[in-house]
Amino acid sequence: MKKQLIRPYGDTSGDGKLQLSFSLPVSADAHGKEAARLLLRQIGLDDIEITGMRNLNEGFTHFIAYAVTSAGVDPDSIKVKVVETPVMDMEATDAYIKERIGRELTVVGACIESDAHTVGIDAIMNMKGYNHRYGLERYQGFNAVNMGAQVLSEDLLAKARELKADAILVSQVVTQKNIHIKNLTRLIELAEAERLRDKMLFICGGPRISHELAIELGYDAGFGTGSYSTDVASYIAITMAERLARKAK
Amino acid sequence: MLKLELNDDLVSRARKAARQITGSFGWLFEDYSSLTIERTVLRMMGLDGALKDGKPLPNVVTDQLKAKGALGKGAAIRLANAMLNKDLGATQIAEAMGQHHLDITALPMAPADEIYSLLQELTDTMLGHISSQKARREEMFRRFGPRRVPAIYVIVATGNIHEDVVQAKAAAREGADIIAVIRSTAQSLLDYVPYGATTVGFGGTYATQENFRIMRAALDEVSEAEGRYISLTNYASGLCMPEIAVMGAIERLDLMLNDAMYGILFRDINPRRTLLDQSFSRMINAYAGIEIQTGEDNYLTTSDAIEKAYTVTASQLLNEQFALLSGVKPEKMGLGHAYEIDPELENSFSYELAHAMLTRELFPQAPVKYMPPTKFASGNIFKTHLMDAMFNFIGQLTGQGVQLLGMMTEAIHTPHLADRSLAIENAQYLFRAVKDLSSSLMLAPDSFIHQRANQVLEEATLFLEKVASEGLLEAMARGEFADIKRPENGGKGLDGVFRKDEDYYNPFRERMMKELGL
Numbered sequence: 001m002k003k004q005l006i007r008p009y010g011d012t013s014g015d016g017k018l019q020l021s022f023s024l025p026v027s028a029d030a031h032g033k034e035a036a037r038l039l040l041r042q043i044g045l046d047d048i049e050i051t052g053m054r055n056l057n058e059g060f061t062h063f064i065a066y067a068v069t070s071a072g073v074d075p076d077s078i079k080v081k082v083v084e085t086p087v088m089d090m091e092a093t094d095a096y097i098k099e100r101i102g103r104e105l106t107v108v109g110a111c112i113e114s115d116a117h118t119v120g121i122d123a124i125m126n127m128k129g130y131n132h133r134y135g136l137e138r139y140q141g142f143n144a145v146n147m148g149a150q151v152l153s154e155d156l157l158a159k160a161r162e163l164k165a166d167a168i169l170v171s172q173v174v175t176q177k178n179i180h181i182k183n184l185t186r187l188i189e190l191a192e193a194e195r196l197r198d199k200m201l202f203i204c205g206g207p208r209i210s211h212e213l214a215i216e217l218g219y220d221a222g223f224g225t226g227s228y229s230t231d232v233a234s235y236i237a238i239t240m241a242e243r244l245a246r247k248a249k
Numbered sequence: 250m251l252k253l254e255l256n257d258d259l260v261s262r263a264r265k266a267a268r269q270i271t272g273s274f275g276w277l278f279e280d281y282s283s284l285t286i287e288r289t290v291l292r293m294m295g296l297d298g299a300l301k302d303g304k305p306l307p308n309v310v311t312d313q314l315k316a317k318g319a320l321g322k323g324a325a326i327r328l329a330n331a332m333l334n335k336d337l338g339a340t341q342i343a344e345a346m347g348q349h350h351l352d353i354t355a356l357p358m359a360p361a362d363e364i365y366s367l368l369q370e371l372t373d374t375m376l377g378h379i380s381s382q383k384a385r386r387e388e389m390f391r392r393f394g395p396r397r398v399p400a401i402y403v404i405v406a407t408g409n410i411h412e413d414v415v416q417a418k419a420a421a422r423e424g425a426d427i428i429a430v431i432r433s434t435a436q437s438l439l440d441y442v443p444y445g446a447t448t449v450g451f452g453g454t455y456a457t458q459e460n461f462r463i464m465r466a467a468l469d470e471v472s473e474a475e476g477r478y479i480s481l482t483n484y485a486s487g488l489c490m491p492e493i494a495v496m497g498a499i500e501r502l503d504l505m506l507n508d509a510m511y512g513i514l515f516r517d518i519n520p521r522r523t524l525l526d527q528s529f530s531r532m533i534n535a536y537a538g539i540e541i542q543t544g545e546d547n548y549l550t551t552s553d554a555i556e557k558a559y560t561v562t563a564s565q566l567l568n569e570q571f572a573l574l575s576g577v578k579p580e581k582m583g584l585g586h587a588y589e590i591d592p593e594l595e596n597s598f599s600y601e602l603a604h605a606m607l608t609r610e611l612f613p614q615a616p617v618k619y620m621p622p623t624k625f626a627s628g629n630i631f632k633t634h635l636m637d638a639m640f641n642f643i644g645q646l647t648g649q650g651v652q653l654l655g656m657m658t659e660a661i662h663t664p665h666l667a668d669r670s671l672a673i674e675n676a677q678y679l680f681r682a683v684k685d686l687s688s689s690l691m692l693a694p695d696s697f698i699h700q701r702a703n704q705v706l707e708e709a710t711l712f713l714e715k716v717a718s719e720g721l722l723e724a725m726a727r728g729e730f731a732d733i734k735r736p737e738n739g740g741k742g743l744d745g746v747f748r749k750d751e752d753y754y755n756p757f758r759e760r761m762m763k764e765l766g767l
Contacts, residue, residue, distance in 0.1 A: 054667075054674075057419040062670060062671075115434060116434050117434075119624070126732070174451055175662075176663060207628075
C-alpha cells in the first residue's frame with residue numbers, strides 16, 4: 001500500500017497550496033513581479049500566483065503569493081524530542097513534591113548576559129504567572145529566586161551554588177544573530193568548569209528554544225513558545241523525584 | 250465628542266500628592282552630582298572622541314578625577330584649568346591624560362576669573378549650538394507643517410546604522426513621522442557611551458553621537474524630498490541619561506525616551522543615581538526643545554494591565570512633576586501608556602478605551618505616547634495585525650499624540666521591511682477611516698467607561714497619597730512599584746554618585762536653569 005504523505009491543504013486534499021510573503025530589492029513593476037515568480041520557481045514551486053505587490057520604497061517591493069508544492073512529508077520520518085513528563089497543575093505539583101521529595105525545591109532563574117527581557121522568566125516564576133497559571137513563587141513546593149535581567153552567568157552560578165539550587169532556569173528572549181545560543185553555551189561551559197553542571201537541573205526557555213535545541217546545548221530540558229509554569233514545575237518535580245529515587249537505591 | 254466625566258477632586262488630589270513626592274528631592278538635585286553628569290559637562294565643553302582601545306575621552310577624565318578624589322569641584326573647573334595651564338583644547342587634554350598620564354589634578358589652579366571666563370565662553374558656544382538646532386527644527390516644522398496627530402512612530406533595529414538608514418528612509422517615505430533607532434540590548438547598563446558609527450549590536454545598534462548624526466542627515470534628506478519633517482528619537486535611559494540627552498541635543502534629535510523611574514525599576518539602576526541623572530538630562534531635553542517620552546508601558550508588560558492600570562496613571566503623574574522640575578513644558582511631555590489587555594477578556598476594548606481617554610484627559614496638552622500590544626502578541630501574525638488595528642482605532646479616536654505602531658511580527662523578530670510597511674498601512678487605514686468619528690459620539694452618562702476611568706484614577710490617587718506619606722524611595726524599597734523591590738542603596742551606579750563641594754560648578758546647569766526660568 002502506498003504511504004500517504006503529509007502535504008499542504010488549501011481547500012482540497014493534497015492540493016499543496018502555500019501562502020508566501022517576502023520582499024525583494026526590485027521595483028514594483030512587471031519586471032519585479034517576474035523576479036518574484038522566478039524566485040518561487042527556483043524554490044521548486046508550481047502554479048505561482050503573485051497576488052499582492054506593494055512598493056516599499058528605497059528600491060524594495062513586498063510580494064504576497066500563492067503557489068503549489070509537490071513536496072510531502074513521510075509521517076514515519078518525523079522524530080522529535082519533547083519533554084515527556086506529564087503536566088500537573090499547581091496543587092498536584094505541590095502535593096507531589098511534598099509526598100515524593102519531602103522538602104522545598106530551590107529554583108534560581110534569570111535572563112542571562114545581554115538579555116534585558118524578563119517577560120519569559122517572569123511568566124514562569126513571578127507570583128502572578130501568566131494566562132491563569134501561577135508562577136513558581138506561588139508554589140508551596142518551590143523556593144523560587146528570580147534574579148531578573150542581564151544577570152552574568154557567573155552571578156547566576158554563584159547564587160545557585162550559595163542556595164544549593166535544585167534547578168537553574170534561564171530565559172533568552174533576544175535571539176538576533178543567535179546571541180541566545182552564545183549565551184546559553186557560555187553558561188553551560190562555566191557550569192562545567194565550576195563542576196556545577198551535574199549538581200542541578202539546567203533548564204532553558206524562550207521563543208526560539210526547543211527541547212531538542214536545549215539537549216543539543218547540554219541542558220536537561222528546554223521550553224519554547226506556549227510553555228507555562230505548570231510545564232516547567234511538573235518537569236522539575238518529577239525529574240528531581242526520579243533522581244532522588246535513583247540515588248536512594 | 251467623546252469625553253470623560255472625571256472626578257476633578259481626585260485629579261487635584263493626585264497631582265498634589267505627585268508634587269509632594271517629587272518636591273522632596275531638592276537635597277539630591279542641589280547637593281549631588283554623578284559621573285555621567287560630569288561627563289555630560291565635559292561633552293558640553295567640546296570634549297569628544299575615544300582612545301585607541303575604545304574608551305571614550307569623557308570617561309578618561311572623570312575616571313582620573315574619581316581616582317584622585319577630585320570630583321567635588323565638578324569636572325568643568327578641572328578641565329578648564331588644565332586647558333588654561335597647557336593652552337590646549339579639551340580633546341587634546343583628555344588625550345594627553347589617556348596616552349601620556351597627564352594628571353590634571355596636580356596642576357596649579359589658574360586665577361578663578363580666567364577659569365570662569367573660559368567656561369562662560371564654552372557655555373555660550375555649546376548652548377548657542379543647541380539653540381540653533383532647536384531653531385532649525387522649529388523652522389522645518391513651520392515650513393512643512395506640524396506633525397500629524399497621532400504621529401506615526403516606527404522603530405528600526407537592524408543592528409547596523411547604515412542598514413537602519415535604508416529602513417528608516419523607506420518607512421519615512423511610506424508615512425512614518427518619527428523614527429526610533431533601537432539600541433543594542435545591553436547598552437543601558439554601560440557606564441559610558443560608545444564612540445563612532447556602529448554596525449553591531451543585539452536587537453539594535455548603539456546610541457552614539459555619530460549614529461545620531463548619520464540618521465539625522467538621512468532623515469533631513471527625506472524630509473526635504475517628502476515635504477514633511479521626519480523626527481528622530483533615541484533613548485536617554487540607563488546609566489548615561491544626560492550624556493545621551495546632550496548628544497541628542499547637539500545632533501538635533503526631536504524626541505527622547507526619558508523616564509524618571511524606568512532605570513530603577515526595570516534595569517536595577519540605583520534610585521538616587523537615576524533620579525539625579527533624569528533631572529539634569531531632562532533639563533537638557535527641555536533646553537533643546539526635545540519632546541520627552543516616558544515608559545509606563547513597562548508596568549503593564551510585567552503586571553496585569555487591568556489590575557495595575559493605576560500604576561501607569563501614578564507614574565505618569567510623577568513623570569509629569571519631575572519633568573516640570575527640569576523645565577519641560579507640558580506640550581513636550583510624551584507620557585506613556587499601552588494597549589496591553591488580554592484580548593481574550595470580554596470588553597477588553599472598553600477597558601482600553603477608558604484607560605486611553607483617562608491619559609488623554611489628565612494630560613490634555615501632552616503628546617501622549619501610546620504603545621501597542623506586545624504581551625499578547627504571538628507567532629500568529631494575523632491576529633497580532635488585527636490587535637494592532639484595534640489599537641490604531643483607539644489612537645485616532647482619542648487623539649493620542651504619538652502612536653508607536655505595533656508590528657505583526659512582534660514576539661518573532663525585529664521588524665522586517667515589509668512588516669513595518671504593513672504596520673504603516675494598517676495605521677493609515679484606521680486613521681483615515683475614523684478620522685472625525687469622535688465628534689459624532691458621546692459616552693452614555695455614568696456608563697462603564699466613565700466608571701472605569703474614575704476607578705483607575707481613584708486607585709492612582711490613593712496610591713500616590715500613600716507614597717507621599719511614606720516617601721518615594723521607601724515605597725520603591727518596599728516593592729510598591731511594579732512589584733519590584735529597589736532599595737535606596739542597591740542597584741547599579743551608586744558608586745558614581747558624589748556629594749558636591751561648596752565650590753562645585755556646573756556652568757551649563759546654572760545657565761540652562763536661568764534661561765528655563767527654574
